[in-house]
Amino acid sequence: MQQSPKAEFKKSENNRSKSVSEMNTNNVDDEVMEQGKLWRDAEKKYPWYDAPPKVKVTTKKGLCHMYIELTFGLPPRSVFELFTNPDNLPLVSDKSWRQLLVNKKRKVLKRDGPRQIVEVDKVVAWDFLWWSGGMPININAVENEKDLRGKYKKQKMKFMKVFEGSYKVEPIYVDFERLCNQKEPKSPEEYKKCSGGQGKIASKDHHQDHHDSAQNASRYGCQDASRPVRKF
Numbered sequence: 001m002q003q004s005p006k007a008e009f010k011k012s013e014n015n016r017s018k019s020v021s022e023m024n025t026n027n028v029d030d031e032v033m034e035q036g037k038l039w040r041d042a043e044k045k046y047p048w049y050d051a052p053p054k055v056k057v058t059t060k061k062g063l064c065h066m067y068i069e070l071t072f073g074l075p076p077r078s079v080f081e082l083f084t085n086p087d088n089l090p091l092v093s094d095k096s097w098r099q100l101l102v103n104k105k106r107k108v109l110k111r112d113g114p115r116q117i118v119e120v121d122k123v124v125a126w127d128f129l130w131w132s133g134g135m136p137i138n139i140n141a142v143e144n145e146k147d148l149r150g151k152y153k154k155q156k157m158k159f160m161k162v163f164e165g166s167y168k169v170e171p172i173y174v175d176f177e178r179l180c181n182q183k184e185p186k187s188p189e190e191y192k193k194c195s196g197g198q199g200k201i202a203s204k205d206h207h208q209d210h211h212d213s214a215q216n217a218s219r220y221g222c223q224d225a226s227r228p229v230r231k232f
Contacts, residue, residue, distance in 0.1 A: 054069040077148065
């Protein structure tokens with residue numbers, strides 16, 4: 001099922017309270033709510049359209065390297081929540097709307113302020129000739145809510161010796177040309193000041209995955225850079 005960004009935004013707003021209380025970031029809810037109101041108020045007058053995902057796949061020294069760039073009409077903290085909250089729907093599907101990576105289970109192993117280490121169980125979709133299915137994967141992930149970045153590495157996974165990656169969420173100052181005299185701000189604080197608190201913030205996610213490809217490329221789609229990727 002396709003999930004609209006605005007519906008996911010509402011879901012993210014509802015789920016923030018639990019994550020925020022755990023990480024003692026008291027102002028996150030207010031920021032998300034403020035941005036949510038700005039996006040809703042501007043939806044008709046200044047509509048936003050997510051750019052198509054950019055995907056680049058290379059193979060080097062037996063490893064498959066996949067680079068994905070996604071844009072979201074959501075503020076960075078809400079996008080980070082999409083990656084880290086197991087209750088959210090999977091983000092990416094293929095051309096038949098099959099989810100490529102499904103969240104199953106999540107356990108916090110260690111917490112240090114905004115940084116935490118978690119154990120995550122997921123299911124990765126695979127294709128081989130006319131067969132398809134899902135492969136369980138157990139990974140450890142390091143998440144940093146302050147820097148809005150994370151990295152992960154497989155712990156238990158059949159058929160693959162290497163499966164690891166990282167991501168980073170960056171802000172897009174949507175209205176800076178209109179509200180900041182076309183001068184792009186260098187920080188959210190500067191943007192809020194020059195826009196009078198009326199500037200919407202979208203997000204860009206840089207995602208990198210690396211895994212062994214020699215015998216599994218055709219099975220897991222590593223070498224198929226033309227495969228359509230859909231969000232929600």
